[in-house]
Amino acid sequence: MRSIEELEAISRQLRIRSLRMIAKANSGHPGGSLSSAELVAALYFGVLNYRVGDPTWAARDRFVLSKGHCVPVLYAALAEAGALEDEELETLRMIDSRLQGHPDHVRLPYMEAATGSLGQGLSVAVGMALAERLDTENDYRTYCLLGDGELQAGQVWEAAMSGGKFGLGKLTAIVDYNKVQLDGYVRNIMDLEPLPDKFTSFGWHTQEVDGHDLRAILQALENGAAREDRPSMIIAHTVKGKGVSFMEDTAAWHGKAPTADELERAVAEITGTQAA
Amino acid sequence: MAKATRAAFGEALASVGETHPKVVVVDADLSCSTNTRKFADAFPDRFIQMGIAEGNMVSAAAGLALGGMVPFAASFACFITGRFEQIRVSVGYNNANVKIVGTHAGCGIGEDGYTQMGLEDLAVMRSLPNMVVVQPGDGIEAYKATEFLADYVGPAYLRLTRQALPDINDASSYSFDFGKGVELREGKDVAIVASGGVVGYALEAAENLAKEGIDAAVVNIHTIKPIDVALLQKLAASTGRILTVEDHGVVGGLGSAVLEALSETPDVVIRTHGVRGYGQSGTHAQLYDRHRLDANGIAQTTKEFVWPERAEATG
Numbered sequence: 321m322r323s324i325e326e327l328e329a330i331s332r333q334l335r336i337r338s339l340r341m342i343a344k345a346n347s348g349h350p351g352g353s354l355s356s357a358e359l360v361a362a363l364y365f366g367v368l369n370y371r372v373g374d375p376t377w378a379a380r381d382r383f384v385l386s387k388g389h390c391v392p393v394l395y396a397a398l399a400e401a402g403a404l405e406d407e408e409l410e411t412l413r414m415i416d417s418r419l420q421g422h423p424d425h426v427r428l429p430y431m432e433a434a435t436g437s438l439g440q441g442l443s444v445a446v447g448m449a450l451a452e453r454l455d456t457e458n459d460y461r462t463y464c465l466l467g468d469g470e471l472q473a474g475q476v477w478e479a480a481m482s483g484g485k486f487g488l489g490k491l492t493a494i495v496d497y498n499k500v501q502l503d504g505y506v507r508n509i510m511d512l513e514p515l516p517d518k519f520t521s522f523g524w525h526t527q528e529v530d531g532h533d534l535r536a537i538l539q540a541l542e543n544g545a546a547r548e549d550r551p552s553m554i555i556a557h558t559v560k561g562k563g564v565s566f567m568e569d570t571a572a573w574h575g576k577a578p579t580a581d582e583l584e585r586a587v588a589e590i591t592g593t594q595a596a
Numbered sequence: 597m598a599k600a601t602r603a604a605f606g607e608a609l610a611s612v613g614e615t616h617p618k619v620v621v622v623d624a625d626l627s628c629s630t631n632t633r634k635f636a637d638a639f640p641d642r643f644i645q646m647g648i649a650e651g652n653m654v655s656a657a658a659g660l661a662l663g664g665m666v667p668f669a670a671s672f673a674c675f676i677t678g679r680f681e682q683i684r685v686s687v688g689y690n691n692a693n694v695k696i697v698g699t700h701a702g703c704g705i706g707e708d709g710y711t712q713m714g715l716e717d718l719a720v721m722r723s724l725p726n727m728v729v730v731q732p733g734d735g736i737e738a739y740k741a742t743e744f745l746a747d748y749v750g751p752a753y754l755r756l757t758r759q760a761l762p763d764i765n766d767a768s769s770y771s772f773d774f775g776k777g778v779e780l781r782e783g784k785d786v787a788i789v790a791s792g793g794v795v796g797y798a799l800e801a802a803e804n805l806a807k808e809g810i811d812a813a814v815v816n817i818h819t820i821k822p823i824d825v826a827l828l829q830k831l832a833a834s835t836g837r838i839l840t841v842e843d844h845g846v847v848g849g850l851g852s853a854v855l856e857a858l859s860e861t862p863d864v865v866i867r868t869h870g871v872r873g874y875g876q877s878g879t880h881a882q883l884y885d886r887h888r889l890d891a892n893g894i895a896q897t898t899k900e901f902v903w904p905e906r907a908e909a910t911g
């Protein structure tokens with residue numbers, strides 16, 4: 321198990337790699353990739369059971385990135401884990417690349433499911449958790465990361481209802497609650513509150529956590545897994561664009577690539593060095 | 597000039613808002629991309645932000661229409677027509693006066709990849725008995741088509757591009773003639789029947805083909821449903837060969853509409869050309885090259901169609 325300091329360092333790397341990839345591709349979604357860095361680091365370097373080089377290993381834990389537009393942070397984690405070569409990261413969004421603009425399960429089996437049309441991932445994760453229950457040979461957990469804007473989709477609540485009904489104790493969902501979506505603030509577009517009450521009433525074990533505090537995230541993941549009778553929902557309070565001052569808490573950086581100069585300033589901020 | 601048809605739509609919508617007090621707009625967290633933002637800023641009371649909830653948006657639009665309003669419901673083509681069950685029952689079967697607007701049509705959107713591409717939208721929207729389907733080929737047409745649809749009563753689908761398109765029409769003289777194909781170029785060897793973002797490329801292809809000895813007519817079909825059967829029959833008679841070209845899956849779109857329209861017309865061979873397989877990421881230019889939807893690709897496809905022996909010989 322890695323130390324908190326190591327996980328923090330990995331989170332910084334995930335941010336930098338995400339931004340470099342997006343800058344190289346000259347398109348993509350920095351805001352929601354940056355807000356998820358600690359969540360993805362905690363999953364891929366803290367709790368997920370998987371084998372590099374063997375993405376279809378039957379007993380692996382499943383991770384569905386329901387907010388598929390933030391896939392750069394997932395590619396970054398796979399590179400950090402050694403499952404993708406650094407050079408391949410440079411092919412993000414290029415023709416014939418396995419690193420499609422949104423997760424492509426067929427080209428890249430490390431992507432557990434195609435996403436990018438928001439609202440579907442939690443349902444797929446519910447199905448995976450049901451499959452695990454029917455699978456007499458393999459034991460695993462299924463994880464799913466959702467966007468807060470994404471929670472406006474009705475299908476998410478259909479999935480939540482079914483997760484509760486089936487008492488899917490081996491399902492953990494995390495909401496990257498960064499308060500910003502594409503057109504602006506979530507609370508102005510379609511408010512979600514009272515969010516924890518909603519999931520609790522749907523039969524989920526629900527926790528709120530600071531989504532940039534790795535210790536708290538790991539603790540919440542553990543607490544959620546301890547409840548075997550119901551699915552676990554972790555509402556992670558985060559900052560969109562976290563780690564880069566000019567990208568923080570704004571819809572302007574939802575889906576826009578940084579210029580070379582902006583990238584340089586961003587990387588300097590993340591590493592804590594001063595830009596010249 | 598070059599302009600995205602979604603941009604022209606956004607301008608027209610804001611202007612229609614002035615003259616049509618019953619026009620309202622519903623959008624699902626994409627107002628900056630669909631270009632309904634202009635209308636939203638000008639008429640905040642008549643702009644309804646639904647969040648990322650397209651199914652709710654479509655049925656609520658039907659409710660607005662049944663309550664006497666004239667709603668335009670906009671999102672990416674894939675997301676809005678992906679709520680087909682809501683469209684078929686809430687909008688279609690109710691004969692609700694909803695204008696469904698799908699932007700980011702086709703593989704032409706580029707880097708975002710398949711999940712953001714409208715590639716099956718024409719297939720499903722054409723299937724509803726009372727749904728009319730309009731796809732403008734440039735900004736001038738998109739502006740006029742939007743004005744037309746604000747007055748048209750009944751369910752309608754408007755399909756728009758993300759990318760800028762060169763003008764194919766003359767702004768000073770253009771009038772949008774619903775249901776009528778537009779003959780942009782005459783020719784006797786083959787008729788290239790195109791719609792949407794590829795019409796400009798079809799024209800370019802025809803000009804290049806003329807130098808090589810193929811005389812190709814080019815027709816812009818902005819109204820895919822109801823399609824201009826009389827014009828298609830005329831082209832069938834005058835050329836005997838029709839090539840349909842569209843940035844949409846090759847099943848169910850313009851090509852299928854033309855095949856259906858001419859299924860009983862003798863002495864015409866029809867070839868359909870569109871996107872095959874799932875889309876993927878890439879630049880617009882790379883994807884149009886791959887799917888042979890740029891001027892060169894359309895010209896090559898036309899040659900293979902008109903000169904099958906020679907195409908084989910030249911590989």
Ligand SMILES: Cc1ncc(C[n+]2csc(CCOP(=O)(O)OP(=O)(O)O)c2C)c(N)n1
Nearest residue numbers: 352436437438467468469470500501502625
């Ligand atoms: C069904 C659907 N509708 C619309 C979109 C377009 N879209 C992509 S990202 C996005 C905003 C997502 O916001 P949020 O879920 O909060 O994600 P994050 O802030 O973490 O990036 C939208 C509307 C989509 N991908 N899928």
